[in-house]
Amino acid sequence: MPRPKPAAVPWPKPVLYRHIAGDRVVSVRPCRVVGDDDRGLLLWLPRGSAVATEVAVDGRGVRDMPFTEWVTLRRRLVETTWQGPAILKFLPRDGRYSIWFFRDDQDRFTAWYVNLEEPLARWDDGPVAGVDVIDQDLDIVVAPDRSWRWKDEDEFAERLALPEHYWVSDEAAVWAEGHRVIELIEAGKFPFDGTWTDFHPDPDWPAPHVLPPGWDRPACR
Template sequence: MSFEPGRLILHRNVRRGRIGWVRTGRVVSDDERGLLIHVARDSPVASEVTAAGLGMRAVPFTEWITSSYRLAQATWQGPSLLKFLPTGAAHSVWWFRDDEDRFTNWYVNLEEPGVRWDDGTLAGVDVTDQDLDVIVRPDRRWSWKDEDEFSERLAFPEHYWVADERAVRAEGERVIALAEAGEFPFDGTWCDFQAPPDWDTPDRLPPGWDRPPAR
């Protein structure tokens, strides 16, 4: 299954069969290297919150796992970004930008490989975000991100969606080695990307955005 450039798709995070967040983006490219998605500022998104409207990072994990949930719709508030999902890899790489649309850093999101779906009028890819991340700066210096949250959640294996801590860290270390060596995708590719001017940004999530997860 491949997606045509320019097509609007959904990038969704699924935790234990439940949607955690949804982001809309347009396909930049989809080839043997992987899927590249552009998320524009003000793109419609959704994320899981408690009945009180709090996101998972706003409460202790012990409170999160005993709460009721709903999906709250909103818009992407940050500058536009690119997300690259390498074929078969347990991570994605994001290109963050500043308010002037200039590249600032890479963000390695460790996640289970995506499962694609296509209903004809709507399509997307479902991943499971494994929470631990790596920030890579333009000079290829790097640092782990969210280690405290990762460790906190690992203490609750009956509720957490990450089963193998070592596998997650090993994937991060593999990508770090690519970054340190300046190899693709950390070689400057797409750092100056500009979305085509005719790509419009929808004002709401498309019908079916909350369809049952594919994974």
């Protein structure tokens, strides 16, 4: 059976994939929409794209220190450049996660990365649009042979211990969604059936070198 192709959609403007923590925007990535249909939203993040990420005033990130220290510091959003290989991201309409298709420097598929997250909202301000999600920190790494492992369990537990500062309130729901995804992985069901693992972007698609005006709009709730 032929694999489904991404649905072509006319999105002639930047679409920002943003992570939200509480009421703060903590990560911004401008993406091209590859497909948007009843399965979900498919986004492309090129290498070299302008991005923004939250850091402490001394330049360290949230993973550079214990969470107990992070919550005591003043923070700011800084603009930088996406240095990793390009990523294809799929946000299913009926799931509380996104799936990132990791690639190597030769643009070959290397793994699926399941980012458990709470879908928050799509928004459209005219010149720029986006989707705001809450990252729930617990992840699943899936090899091409569909063997899998949990990732960041310690980080998840560390942050749950500070409920007054953490943006995840239902630990059981996060684990339950992870196990639901694992059932799809082990059964080889979409999108873990090989769909889009051979995707290649149009070589004429540029990487956005500046973030569009409105990238730092308030979180959409």
